[in-house]
Amino acid sequence: MKKTFQLLCGCAMAALIALVSVTAQERTGTSQADLPSYRAAYSIENTTGVTIPYECRWGKTGKWEKMSLRTGITKTHWYPLDRDGRAPTPYVRFDRIGGDNGVTIQEYRMEFHAVGYAGYGPAENKTEPKRYVFSYAANGRDLNLNAK
Numbered sequence: 001m002k003k004t005f006q007l008l009c010g011c012a013m014a015a016l017i018a019l020v021s022v023t024a025q026e027r028t029g030t031s032q033a034d035l036p037s038y039r040a041a042y043s044i045e046n047t048t049g050v051t052i053p054y055e056c057r058w059g060k061t062g063k064w065e066k067m068s069l070r071t072g073i074t075k076t077h078w079y080p081l082d083r084d085g086r087a088p089t090p091y092v093r094f095d096r097i098g099g100d101n102g103v104t105i106q107e108y109r110m111e112f113h114a115v116g117y118a119g120y121g122p123a124e125n126k127t128e129p130k131r132y133v134f135s136y137a138a139n140g141r142d143l144n145l146n147a148k
Helices: 001-023
Strands: 037-046 052-058 065-069 076-082 092-097 107-108 113-117 130-136 142-148
Touching: 037 052, 037 092, 092 142, 107 142
Parallel strands: 037 130
Antiparallel strands: 037 076, 037 113, 052 065, 052 092, 092 107, 130 142
16 A cells, blocks of 8 residues: 555656646747848948038938038938838939039939848848948039949
């Protein structure tokens, strides 16, 4: 009887331990912390020796935002990509002739690169925006915005 009691207690103890370990397991779900996270980005560098006022917007109907870029500075503009990896087309406009006491607007349709975090795994992280540079032409008056 004592052996039967010990065997019964041993089986009950084993079942209780198994039940506790099953219910104590950590609940897991799907984490989104390591999903890819990209945005559209382009940068403009100013090498002119003067501060350049300009405006930029995302998309044909976006609001123009006034900016100024000091010489020697690079400014990055970005916009979140949608689920399909798209963003509105960026535009930049500025006075293209310096020192003429007038305003001659030049507008550029910009390109961008997808930059950000590739997520967990072997995918490559993309960290370089499409690069542009403000510079004056040889005549010292005509302002250019060129891809770098």
